[in-house]
Amino acid sequence: VQLVESGGDSVQAGRSLRLSCAASGYTGSACSMAWFRQAPGKEREGVAAIVWHGDTRYADAVKGRFTISQDNAKNTRYLEMNSLKSEDTAKYYCAAHFGIHCRPQDTFLTMNGADFSYWGQGTQVTVSS
Numbered sequence: 001v002q003l004v005e006s007g008g009d010s011v012q013a014g015r016s017l018r019l020s021c022a023a024s025g026y027t028g029s030a031c032s033m034a035w036f037r038q039a040p041g042k043e044r045e046g047v048a049a050i051v052w053h054g055d056t057r058y059a060d061a062v063k064g065r066f067t068i069s070q071d072n073a074k075n076t077r078y079l080e081m082n083s084l085k086s087e088d089t090a091k092y093y094c095a096a097h098f099g100i101h102c103r104p105q106d107t108f109l110t111m112n113g114a115d116f117s118y119w120g121q122g123t124q125v126t127v128s129s
Helices: none
Strands: 002-006 010-012 017-024 029-038 045-051 056-058 066-071 076-081 090-099 123-128
Touching (some): 002 090, 029 066
Antiparallel strands (some): 066 076
16 A cells, blocks of 8 residues: 655745545555644644544644545545645655545544554745745
């Protein structure tokens, strides 16, 4: 299984970016997927999650600014980030769970990193003020 992120860049505050996470090589369904981020010296935090039927969940810090979406035909998930702030600077990772049967935590839109088996390599987002 591979998750490949792309779209990270250096931008000024107030601008937008769209991150992509392309999945391949998995068996079954893409039950849930989440975006996490980690800034230097800080713990990893969940940013947004989406499940197979399209429900979404956001961290309070990004609500109203970020949108997670999916294109099942392309096996790709996206994170549209608007009104970027300097505090959004971090390395962003996508994580996913695939399975023949989805789990309860998939339905509950988990943003617990321990619930995800597969991770991408990360893409850097740097926002300058």
